[in-house]
Amino acid sequence: MLSADIPPNQTIYIKNLNEKVKKEELKRSLYALFSQYGRILDVVALKTPKLRGQAWVVFGEVTAASNAVRQMQNFPFYDKPMRIQYAKTKSDCVAKADGTYVPRDKKKKQEEKAERKRRDEEAQQSAAVNVTTAQNGGPTASFRQGKPGAQEAAAAPNNILFIQNLPHETTSMMLHVLFQQYPGFREVRMVEAKPGIAFVEFEDDVQSSIAMDALQGFKITPQNPMSITYAKK
DNA sequence: AGCACA
Numbered sequence: 001m002l003s004a005d006i007p008p009n010q011t012i013y014i015k016n017l018n019e020k021v022k023k024e025e026l027k028r029s030l031y032a033l034f035s036q037y038g039r040i041l042d043v044v045a046l047k048t049p050k051l052r053g054q055a056w057v058v059f060g061e062v063t064a065a066s067n068a069v070r071q072m073q074n075f076p077f078y079d080k081p082m083r084i085q086y087a088k089t090k091s092d093c094v095a096k097a098d099g100t101y102v103p104r105d106k107k108k109k110q111e112e113k114a115e116r117k118r119r120d121e122e123a124q125q126s127a128a129v130n131v132t133t134a135q136n137g138g139p140t141a142s143f144r145q146g147k148p149g150a151q152e153a154a155a156a157p158n159n160i161l162f163i164q165n166l167p168h169e170t171t172s173m174m175l176h177v178l179f180q181q182y183p184g185f186r187e188v189r190m191v192e193a194k195p196g197i198a199f200v201e202f203e204d205d206v207q208s209s210i211a212m213d214a215l216q217g218f219k220i221t222p223q224n225p226m227s228i229t230y231a232k233k
Numbered sequence: 234a235g236c237a238c239a
Contacts, residue, residue, distance in 0.1 A: 011237095013236055015234075044237055045237090049235090051236080052235085053234090054236075055237095056236075056237065087236065088236050089236070089237080092239095093238075104238090104239090
């Protein structure tokens with residue numbers, strides 16, 4: 001079937017994903033990257049032989065999915081261009097929501113061992129984001145944690161951003177994926193000894209400011225709206 | 234290339 005012939009669906013199907021990325025990191029990064037298009041209900045990724053390198057992102061609305069299909073087509077993600085289509089079928093989580101869900105009958109049994117393998121993999125990862133109930137409300141005006149206190153002066157605008165309140169499992173790849181969308185992006189630096197913070201460098205202060213505005217309050221997990229200030233020089 | 238959710 002020509003991908004163009006697949007009717008719009010609130011779920012997108014992504015292939016050509018980098019298979020080396022751990023499943024939980026992949027899901028978190030997809031969540032982070034795609035939540036700019038709207039509320040995400042679920043992210044599904046399996047590492048079984050048949051399903052690795054692919055993922056499904058379930059949006060709350062079809063329009064969000066449509067924008068994502070168009071705008072993120074061929075987006076370089078972990079060094080590989082994403083190939084995005086609409087999913088061919090309705091996701092279980094939306095069927096459950098609209099009452100049409102019927103548990104499909106047993107067809108797989110070799111998947112039990114895939115389950116075990118997944119357990120091990122998850123043991124190395126920290127807590128997964130709860131993508132089912134998560135929402136990214138965009139910049140949160142009420143977020144205060146990163147603002148300087150009364151006695152502490154804010155750094156003047158410059159080309160380096162200081163990011164705080166990141167979930168401890170955040171990797172520099174995840175931040176790279178997020179910040180590289182903005183022109184002038186140079187690099188992400190994280191400090192091994194200080195989880196939860198990062199520095200992101202741009203070519204100049206105009207470009208860093210645009211990224212700051214765009215990603216201020218961005219939630220990598222629902223509990224972690226990121227706080228972005230200019231780095232102290 | 235490959236369309237699942239347990």
